[in-house]
Amino acid sequence: MKRDEQLMVPAAEFGSYYGRPVIKEPVWGAPAIPGYLFLGGLAGASSPLAAVAEFSGRPGLALAAKTTAAGAIGLSVVALVQDLGRPTRFHHMLRVFKPTSPMSVGSWLLSAYGPAAGAAAACAITGLLPAAGRVATVAAAVTGPAVAAYTAALLADTAVPAWHEAHRELPYLFVSSAATAAGGLGLLLVRPEQAAPARNLALIGATAELTAKSLLLQRLGEVAEPYQSGRAGRLMEAAEILTAAGLTAAAVGGRNRIIAALAGAALVASSAFTRFGIFFAGRMSAGDPRYTVGPQRNRKDRKDRGDRGISPPPAGKPARAPAERGDLAAAR
């Protein structure tokens, strides 16, 4: 509620405390963190694509994918460090290894993957140490998908309703978005005759992404709202249009250099938009107590009813009137 809409110290609302958020909005900043999600996905999916390209004799695609992976992961690490409250302490990330912390796991993953992706790209660009390059390429290809996927846990393993409630779909959405981006970038950078794996990956990724998104929205119910409204909603919608367009173009005209490039660009952009959309949806859901209180209140009421069976409420604690119930409708 905006202040100027208040007529007085508001009567206590059942459902929230002056409409204030119950949880904190994540302090993670944009574009750094959604950018990181995008770049990490791009890199993580580019590395297996590079390996496939290399071992299927497509050096052009392999070089492009390796360079992309190394560049993206490099940039993403910069974004991560820059988003820290105390950037000079980035190395504290390797103080502990905590399986309970996706960020800890991710940090260790990044410290394995980053050098591998970097080495692979360096060897490919310079042509030096080809054997080592191959080892690095494989190593990056193996760890890359984990890098692309773990960020889903990073977001989902929070109290942010739109992220946490999506914890089942988010990993699939993230990897498919990553595949879309990596494939798309391949289409954009590489001549069509070298780009078949990229195109394939883009097609698979984009299809999967559309599916995952629609599954996610279906299952989230009311907590899906943040994905469908406001800035996040616009981003998600744009992403969907771009994905569909890119998908169609790549499928139909993927062998045309220009169409392929346009399709690739659309898919890369769609992946970025998706990440930004998801990021802002989470923020919005954290900022509005409805999404925190509503589902919890419903769950608690269900539990309380279950606990009580059909017996009357205990003395001193009468059942709350329906109007008092903190369901979504009453929360505001």
Place this chain on the structure above:
Amino acid sequence: MSLDPAARSGYADHPPRMGFFTDTSVCIGCKACEVACKEWNGVPEDGLELTGMSYDNTQSLGASTWRHVAFIEQIDHPGQPRWLMASDVCKHCTEAGCLDVCPTGALLRTEFGTVVVQDDVCNGCGNCVAACPFGVIGRRETDGGAHKCTLCYDRIGDGLTPACAKACPTESIQFGPLDELRDRAQARLETLHEAGVAGAQLYGEDPGNGIGGAGAFFLLLDEPEVYGLPPDPVVTTRDLPRMWRHVASAAAALAAAALISGLGGRA
């Protein structure tokens, strides 16, 4: 779920778990807890904004507010007009989301079962902020670090009472071994129920709840959300094993998709 988190965090021989019982039915809204906390812990001033939220200009817990007194005007409350006041604080969860997700080990379970931030370790990643189901911990603009109530770790180690509990004029904030506090809270709840105080309820103390029971729990006179508290919080990391499984299969799927993309022979 075990109520002995210290033991599960590598403290073989440890003192009893310590905590707060905040009995809001005797809170007079004086905010001594807020000031005493800041004086002891050197927490900076947190903004000079008149909010219009009754007498609450503190607004919420955060990096620079480790105790927060909520004010809820219920002048139309049946029977008697009410003005609810409640001093909120970090819950020192048995299963603490902030602690679980912290990548640097800055967040720490102490031998008293409490959860604290090691300021010399924290790199300000902000993960804990997003993981707390109560909106307790925050990142401070001025130093980039995450901060929250330490349950006066330095004081209780010397047998002293935390600053807020010591200052509290009406013993609304009680500090002590958690077992003792739980007994006291039950007794107080029964007294209030006998006195016909409808709506009196304990909040956070149930070891069977979504955070495995709070180390700092409350007696409320209304539903939790009225005070800005989540009605049924569940620590996010309870779902983490499942998330990891999905992450693993998603990663595998990506690898597979890449392999499939390469089918179709050499260029």
Place this chain on the structure above:
Amino acid sequence: MADRAWLRWPVARQLTGPDKLGRGAATRSRRTDSIAPRIRGADRVVKSVCPYCAVGCAQQVYVRDEQVIQIEGDPDSPVSRGRLCPKGSASLQLTTGAAREYRVRYRRPFGTDWEDLDLEAAMDMIADRVIESRRKGWQQEVDGKPVRRTLGFASLGGATLDNEENYLIKKLFTALGAIQIENQARI
């Protein structure tokens, strides 16, 4: 040395100690291990009384290196039982905070800004001013009755001062013949 440094690495402690998940014992920093309340190192604890309202809550003032480092309620007090309100709890900030002035400030007649002034000089000037105002406002008689007083200067304040301070103020000013001596009790 190197070995021992390596063993302090929390990951190593995770691997070798009981805190496998790195959420407790393994992740403690040196600073955390040596944590202590700052009042543990106090040179002395001085008994005091809260300076705000008249409830008279007892305080304990902790001093280290001739600096006040903490002020808390004194649990021995039968009045306050160690508790303090927000104002009393802010006593440390009141007495050691940034808002306190520690220098004499002087504004000359018609001046537009503060100037510095030595405390001794200020006291001397004030003494002169008192003598002069006392003389100007002197009344030996009113209506034929001896009054031997001055209306030349007045004083206001004292409800936050100590009894001993008020006693000297009343004694001195009365002896000087001043009668317009007042405090917050009238306000």
Place this chain on the structure above:
Amino acid sequence: MAEAHPVGFQWVMEAKQRGATVIHVDPRFTRTSAHADVYVPIRAGADIAFVGGIINYVLQHDRYFRDYVLAYTNASAVLSEDFADTEDLDGVFSGLDRELRMYDMETWRYQRSEVRAAAGDRTPLRDRFTPQQLRQVRRAARGEAHGSGGGAVDPVHDADETLQHPRCVFQVLKRHFARYTPELVAEVAGVPEETFLRVCELVTANSGRDRTTTFVYSLGWTQHTVGVQYIRTAAILQSLLGNMGRPGGGILALRGHASIQGSTDIPTLFDLLPGYLPMPHAYGNEDLDTYVAAESLSKGFWADTRNYMVSLLKAWWGDTATAGNDFCYAYLPRLTGSHSTYETVLSQLSGVCTGYFLLGQNPAVGSANARMQRMGMASLDWLVVRDFSMIESATWWRDGPEIETEQMRTEDIKTEVFFLPAAAHTEKNGSFTNTQRMLQWHHAAVEPAGDARSDLWFAYHLGRRIRQKLAASSAETDRDRPVLDLTWDYPVRGPLAEPDAEAVLAEVSGWGADRTPLSSYTELNDDGSTSCGCWIYCGVYAGGVNQAARRTPGGTQDWVAADWGWAWPANRRVLYNRASADPDGRPWSDRKALVWWDQATRRWTGHDVPDFIADRPPDYRPAADARGTEAISGTDAFIMQGDGKAWLFAPAGLVDGPLPVHYEPQESPFSNVLHGQQHNPVREVLTHPLNLYQPSGDEPGSEVFPYVATTYRLTEHHTAGGMSRFLPYLAELQPAFFCEVSPELAAERGLEHAGWATIVTARSAIEARVLVTRRIQPLRMRGRVVHQVGLPWHWGPNGLTTGDAANELVHLALDPNVYIQEDKALACDIRPGRRPRGPALLDLVREYRQRAAITLKTGTDT
């Protein structure tokens, strides 16, 4: 109480948990109300009607404590035939001289059939002086002297133990309050009848042998033009119910400053010397004999006034004070009328008072009619401000409100300003006297830094310098002898030459021959053999030990905790506690035992130090010609009173009537429904262009100011904010000046929650953020709705949280007994939006004055 004294409130919470019922009466629903069993909304300025209504209920339903009333009050005293009540004279008592605005109190006396020389040697002042001179004596706040002693009264008088005599106090009281019915209470105070009756029932049911009720008040009762009578009303009720001098009873003033009690005991007040001895007056106090004759009572401990006064003179002038020179009594300056802080402002404006010390005081925002205060300061030659921070009283000349309104220009202001930083309580030794009369010593923890010094240092060294300069002056005159002969030889210590505060305390406590510390005021003599700076504090340094520094932990003592600090007098914790026992000396009930007569040892004993002559048996009856303490009978529990009784009717001592009457505040939207007399007829009005009053009640123009405003404190701040607005941790808790209004008033005036409002009176207009809250209820009375505006008065232009000062709005109309202004009930207007800036602010106020046709005479009628 929870708002302004949270730590004291722990005892209320504890009592509540043990079953006590808490009733809170306040115009607004506060943090105290939130924990009360019964909340009673009331119109500000109507408490006499409310409490008077309870008195009427008690009398009509015979709910008074008859044995107590008969034994310990003056219920049976028969009044003079000449007395006429407000019921007879439409709101005024007999003896009113409207021209001089004062009462002749002669007709309020007890009847005395037996013809005999009046006890005491005094010739009534009225026989020696003109009424004008008498008024000057009256205006010296005489009612405040003697503390609880009241005025002189004849202890021998007619009485009717059956309480049936039509002119006995009991019957007079009954008639006086007969019209204070539940209906009237509703009409005047806006308290619904059922709420009122519930309070009556709770209070009476909780009073008697086994139970006691206590009343707690603060400035909500004192800051009125009838403030003293507010407290008198409670005193009458508590005496009727037998709640005085008993554990859990009494009337407790919650005072707001660390040593405001001490600053009245050892007064920096114009009308008092230490120990509530009156300052000598030009008329009637010419020498020590006439002073003692006029100011002592024939019975009780005030009969020893000469002992107290001579010992004080010895403390001040030491060996110079001898019997031969009247103990230097002539060294004391004399009063003529009031010289209160408000008259001081007038005297600054007129150029008489040219120098001003502000010692931990901030009148630029903290005193009523703040603009007038600043204008006064701008007329000075010099100003000394001693404080912690740059408070408004130190900086008004550069950025005060009058600079903005262009009423002043910095370069035109002649005032020379000295700001001297003050030492904090942690930086000096000394004692505070808390609200229950208990002295507690605080020890210096560190030396003050920089130029910061204690006020002890300041007073001592200023005195030292002045004495040096005067001694050296060739023009030394007789007028300098009092200063030069002053005992001013306190030992100093440390690098800052800080005077020894314990040496000062020792002088206050007193000594006899060879400087042997005294242990009680009963040891004081009038022959110059004893010295004592404040007789009621005598014994605080008994045995050469600082009794105020005693700190035996409360947990190791009984509930009286007598070994913590030291309470005056004689470490008694409950005054007049003889009344906790019945006339025979037995506790009224086991549950409420405090002190009692022990027949075996033939002494009073108990949990507390008995506030009675320790070996005086309950059956002692004084001889007819007994005087002083000898005249105190074994049942005269109220030992300071001239007749030993609690006064249901005050035959002397109060200048505005022997009984409380409901009068409307100086400014009120309502006419007085009870009487034709609208205001307290003898209230003090200060006629000055800077202090204009508004029309009230039925007067034309009163509708311009239709709302009632009241000021108050918040937990998070302290007084005018000098010790809170400058602290980040307190400023952030209440970060803006706001006013509190009901949703109904907000709707009526278009005020927005959290927006701005301007509040206007005839003095000024201020702006405040708006808190629209149901905690402020519109009251329905006399077919009208009355809206109240709440104003926490902590703000000013300096500090971390800034805002206009509520004191800009407040006028100076004073209680005639003690010269306290009426902050607690004003009439005002409120309008949406911020106030005008610059000279336009004055235009707005001028426009209001014109609309209400306000002149210098408005509101000044008797």
